Amino acid sequence: MKKIINIGLFSLLPIKIFPKNYFNDCEITTSDIQGPFYIENSPNIYNLTPPEITSDFLFITGTIYANDCITPIPNAVVDVWHANKGVKDTNSNSFINSDYDEEYFRAKIYTDQYGNYAYQTILPGKYLNGSQYRPSHIHYKSSYMGQNEVTTQLYFEGDNSIPSDPWASNINSQNRIIPLINDNNGDLHGVFDITLETNPDDINLSKLKEHSLIKGIHPNPITNKSTIYLNRNNEECFIEICNINGKSINKITRTNKAIIPISELLNSSDIKKGLYIIKISSNNKGVEAKRIVVN
């Protein structure tokens, strides 16, 4: 009798006992403090640096997703601002005493027809918060049509000021500490995707590129649960992994699937930690590409 009662109760539990997309690690991007240096109406630019900076750039790319972590959001706002480089401290080998600037190192960017954004800047230096240096960070505000705004901060792996910083060391910040990859030119590259509370049904899909092939790749940086989602109509697609210079590094994979675990591609190749370009093509839709970070 007891057993029957237990079964009955279990069947009454709400189906949403698991968070959305439990099986692909889908999480809404967590918030962080705004701080006092936000300025509204930053310029819609992609290079945040003053003209005298000509090297040691940081390139950040990413996709803004709806709350299913699959549907990209075109025309979403990505407002970013951060402190300048500061000066090099020979003791710690870090750049310290950085400060905010009213003119540079801030931008308001809109995602493109694939939900992607990108900007060029430099790695921010550290500044003192009381007696402790805050880790290098970039502030973000992102929203869609003025709704579901998230205010947050992006941090970088290996920063020795993270453990002593109350915000960066918070458990909610773990998914916002990203690896940076050095290229052969001395520049750094990172990927930061954002998932808003926005429901996929509320997105104006007319802004999405009509015949886009890649819906999304999530999570990125890549984990063993990362998946490629394609918009395809039974046509054969070809997947190629290239290095940062566009050179192919694996055999091209043919697929008829719309949902492809990245582990299937990476397991067959000797791919080391780094930044790669995934190129996907079909006879009908041409070629599209997206950056991934293998950590």
Ligand SMILES: [Fe+2]
């Ligand atoms: Fe800050």
